[in-house]
Amino acid sequence: MIKCALISGRGMGLMHGGNFHNHPDAEVVAVCDMDPELLAAAKEKFGVPGYSSIEELLAACDVDLMLMIVNETRRIPPLRQLLAAGQNVFTEKPLCGLEGQFRVREDDLPIAAAAISEWRDSGLKFGIDFNYRFMTHFRKLHDDIVEGRLGEIRMVRARAHFNCWSHVIDQILWNMGQPEWVSVMGDPNQEGGWQRMIQMQWANGVIGSLAGSNLWGYDDHPLRIMIVGDERYAEARGLEGWYRRREANTSEDEALWESEEGNSYQTSFPRMADGVIKAMHANESFPADGEAAWNELVFEGAVHRSALNNGERVWLADVEKAAMG
Numbered sequence: 001m002i003k004c005a006l007i008s009g010r011g012m013g014l015m016h017g018g019n020f021h022n023h024p025d026a027e028v029v030a031v032c033d034m035d036p037e038l039l040a041a042a043k044e045k046f047g048v049p050g051y052s053s054i055e056e057l058l059a060a061c062d063v064d065l066m067l068m069i070v071n072e073t074r075r076i077p078p079l080r081q082l083l084a085a086g087q088n089v090f091t092e093k094p095l096c097g098l099e100g101q102f103r104v105r106e107d108d109l110p111i112a113a114a115a116i117s118e119w120r121d122s123g124l125k126f127g128i129d130f131n132y133r134f135m136t137h138f139r140k141l142h143d144d145i146v147e148g149r150l151g152e153i154r155m156v157r158a159r160a161h162f163n164c165w166s167h168v169i170d171q172i173l174w175n176m177g178q179p180e181w182v183s184v185m186g187d188p189n190q191e192g193g194w195q196r197m198i199q200m201q202w203a204n205g206v207i208g209s210l211a212g213s214n215l216w217g218y219d220d221h222p223l224r225i226m227i228v229g230d231e232r233y234a235e236a237r238g239l240e241g242w243y244r245r246r247e248a249n250t251s252e253d254e255a256l257w258e259s260e261e262g263n264s265y266q267t268s269f270p271r272m273a274d275g276v277i278k279a280m281h282a283n284e285s286f287p288a289d290g291e292a293a294w295n296e297l298v299f300e301g302a303v304h305r306s307a308l309n310n311g312e313r314v315w316l317a318d319v320e321k322a323a324m325g
Contacts, residue, residue, distance in 0.1 A: 002026040002280050003063045006046070007054065007078065009038025012092065013069035014045060016129070019273040020067060021046060026277045028067075032057045054078055058085050065090060065125075065280060072097040079126075080115050088125040090276055090286065093166040094300070095128060095293040102162035102193050102214070104300035109323035112297055117324070119290045127276060127286025128293040132167040133174060134271035135264075137243035140257060141227060141236040144245060145175050151231030151248075156200075156208030160223035162193045164239075165212055166296055168223045170288065171236075172210065173295050175227065176202060181313045182299070184306040198303055239265040298323070 006017035006028050013033075021028040031042035032051045043050040051057040066082050068075070068091045076096050082089050096112040097104040119126045132138050144150055156176060160168035179200035186196035193214040200208045221238035232254065234245040241259030246252060275287040298320045306314040 002065055002277050003029045004065045004067050005030040005032065005057055005061055005063045006042060006067045006069070007032045007057070008067070008069035009033035009035060009040075009042035010069070013067070014042065015269065016067055016069050016090075016092075016273070017042070017046065019270045020065075020277070022270070023273055023277055025281065026065075026273070029063060030057060030061045054081055058082075058087075064088065065276075067091075072101050073099075076111050076115050080118060083115065083118050083122055083124060083126070086122075086124065088280070090127050090129070091293075092129050093170075093293065093296070095297055102165040102212070103188075104297065104304065105188065106301040106304045106319065106323075109297050109301045109319065110325070112294070113323045113325070116290055116294045125280065125286055126290040126293075127279075128288050128290070129269075129272060130167060130170040130174070130288035130292060131268040131272040132164075132171060133287060134268040134275065135239075135241060136259070137236040137238075137241040137257060138171060138225075140243045140255075141171075141225065141234055142175055144232075144234050145227055149232060149245070150227060150229030150234060153206050153227060153229050155206065155228040156210075156226070157228070158209070158223070158225045159211040161216060161218065162212060162214040164223040168210065168212075168225065169296050169299055170292060171223075171225050172208070173299065174288075174292070175225075176206065176208070178202075178295055178299065178316050179208065180317075181315045182302045182306050183311050183313050184303050185311050186307045188304055188307050194307075196303065196307065 004020050017028050020026045028046045030049050033039040034052055039050045066087045066089045068089050072094050094101055094104055096108045158168055180203045183199045186194050188194050195213045198210040224237045226235040232247050236243050243257040245255040279286050298316050302314045302316045302319045
């Protein structure tokens, strides 16, 4: 049985805590929040002791996993505190964003870099909630790529509403690895969610594009990802689930899948919890570990630098080197 402590009394934290607590191989045994009302709500929900600080929690509890579901604007200090105390940690995305989750800037990377370096040296387990990896249609796309059904990959095309921004980036990186460089149109100083058009290229010559906005709606799917190979191309869309694969240069479906009950956005959260718990039992890395969390930030840092410099090509390796010092 994996004993968990939940650091958060807010809605997203309670949701994650519930997914772990309802798993047959895990339970929440303690909760923590500095807000008295939120702490009281979490204590009542799980029927466990509550603590108003991480220091009190660490002194009183012996757990296997910390569910640290705090905001990206203040995620790094408690993460470092927990790692220093020898704790395994699961958290939300993005790893760091002082201006919010779809306004990650290059200045966020050095803040997170210290935590990543400490995690890499620790031998502890650390992961992030890229739960879209557990949505059936995105899994189908991933499997078709890694199992070679699309042939040699030539191009990536994606778009997303900013509510799905971290996830669409993770989907690209999960399927393709880090691109070599990006070139970006957009104004990072624009208030709210700055609109952006991203061009990218991988070291093997694959080209790609990603567009992001919070101005279009959900009626035409909040995110789409198409991967084009020299034998077939495939596309995954939306949160409820849609997937299609076709032979190259044709319009006839070779495979078409649409979601059925139980294959949706909501079920991806307990699937992620199940993956984390299984990794704990098997002593394996989490389904989306600290490297996945860091890779998203490096990509976003390169996007930010390119946009600030009128779309110049920015190499991700240079951004990472600058962040790590």
